[in-house]
Amino acid sequence: MKPLVSIVIVNWNGGEVFEDCLRSLTKIDYPNQELIIVDNGSVDGTQKHATIRNKENLGFAAANNQGVKNAKGRYVLLLNNDTKVKSDFLTKLVARIEKDESIGVIQPKILIMDKPTHLDSVGSFLTRTGFLQHYGYLARDAREYSREMPIFSAKGACMLVRREVIEKVGLFDEAYVSYLEETDFCWRVWLAGWKILYYPEAQILHKVGMTSKRLNQIAVNYHSFKNRLATLFKNLSGFDLILIGGTHLVIILILSFYYLARFRFREVVMIWRALFWNLSHLSDLLAKRSAAQKLRKVSDRELFRVILKPLDWKSMSGHFLRSERMLGGKHKV
Numbered sequence: 001m002k003p004l005v006s007i008v009i010v011n012w013n014g015g016e017v018f019e020d021c022l023r024s025l026t027k028i029d030y031p032n033q034e035l036i037i038v039d040n041g042s043v044d045g046t047q048k049h050a051t052i053r054n055k056e057n058l059g060f061a062a063a064n065n066q067g068v069k070n071a072k073g074r075y076v077l078l079l080n081n082d083t084k085v086k087s088d089f090l091t092k093l094v095a096r097i098e099k100d101e102s103i104g105v106i107q108p109k110i111l112i113m114d115k116p117t118h119l120d121s122v123g124s125f126l127t128r129t130g131f132l133q134h135y136g137y138l139a140r141d142a143r144e145y146s147r148e149m150p151i152f153s154a155k156g157a158c159m160l161v162r163r164e165v166i167e168k169v170g171l172f173d174e175a176y177v178s179y180l181e182e183t184d185f186c187w188r189v190w191l192a193g194w195k196i197l198y199y200p201e202a203q204i205l206h207k208v209g210m211t212s213k214r215l216n217q218i219a220v221n222y223h224s225f226k227n228r229l230a231t232l233f234k235n236l237s238g239f240d241l242i243l244i245g246g247t248h249l250v251i252i253l254i255l256s257f258y259y260l261a262r263f264r265f266r267e268v269v270m271i272w273r274a275l276f277w278n279l280s281h282l283s284d285l286l287a288k289r290s291a292a293q294k295l296r297k298v299s300d301r302e303l304f305r306v307i308l309k310p311l312d313w314k315s316m317s318g319h320f321l322r323s324e325r326m327l328g329g330k331h332k333v
Helices: 015-025 060-069 089-098 163-169 181-191 217-235 238-261 265-280 282-294 300-307 313-327
Strands: 005-011 033-040 052-054 075-080 083-085 103-112 115-119 123-126 132-135 158-162 195-206
Touching: 005 015, 005 060, 005 089, 015 083, 033 060, 052 060, 075 083, 075 089, 075 163, 089 103, 089 158, 089 195, 103 181, 123 300, 158 163, 163 181, 181 195, 181 217, 181 282, 181 300, 217 238, 217 265, 217 282, 238 265, 265 282
Parallel strands: 005 033, 005 075, 033 052, 103 195
Antiparallel strands: 075 158, 083 195, 103 115, 103 158, 123 132
16 A cells, blocks of 8 residues: 555635646546645635635745644645646655655656746755755756755755654744745754655646745745745854854845845845844744754754755846846835
8 A cells, every 4th residue: 555645735816727736636646645725815716625724825834834734644745736747746756755764855856837848946955155056947957957866955836745754843934924934844854864855757847936926026035035044043053053144144234235225225124124023033033943953963064065055156146136127016015
């Protein structure tokens, strides 16, 4: 008997894309799975599919936690509502993770739904600036992306997790609301002694940006800055917190002054709100840092051999310019 897999999907007004996702799941060949749909206050009719229905949008982190609390499987598959899966993807993921008990999380190859010759992202690596390097982000699929490899952080769009990992390290920090919650989780997985694997034999499609395009970009970036600072604070060891965390802090302060010089006051407030949130929640963050460090079975030096990559300035500049274009629209603060 194949182990039970609990498929958890958080939905918020997913429309026809979500309906397509559900149709693709009916065609998978894995014989032992349950589907848990957490609806975050949808009003487009897709709430009819809900296993758990929230009256309002609780955010990605809290809703996924709700789903996992109701899951019975030995494995939990976290899947976005804007994906389409290939029929054999889950069979391949389970077969690979079952072969190696050191794998705590496994991610398939995620291709762009509207451009399947290109990748969403292979996965993320940490850099000494505190920012992430998204390997293969929007790149044309090529041989280098067709080999399995350890990655620092799996992409929340699709990842298969051992239940015992969740029982040991928890799942998502609900204070994050959305963004970077999977990175914080994956970091704890590494600290606790498991590894995270990119496995390209299994593949899905992702409608990149469908959710974020509907959101206030100032709010998106606020949560990204807020959560990145919290993640560094909780998971780095003392010396590396000073070195990497300090570097990151200097960079975002410089960025705030850049926005100030350009009279972009919304962005200045966004960054300083993120800083203030971390300061005002310092006691909670200290408790969470203590809990994360108690999980530690490996040193930062050991981890960095696997999870740390040199910063690709060209790629980072591209991410910044894309963010600038999105922020350039008229969004409410």
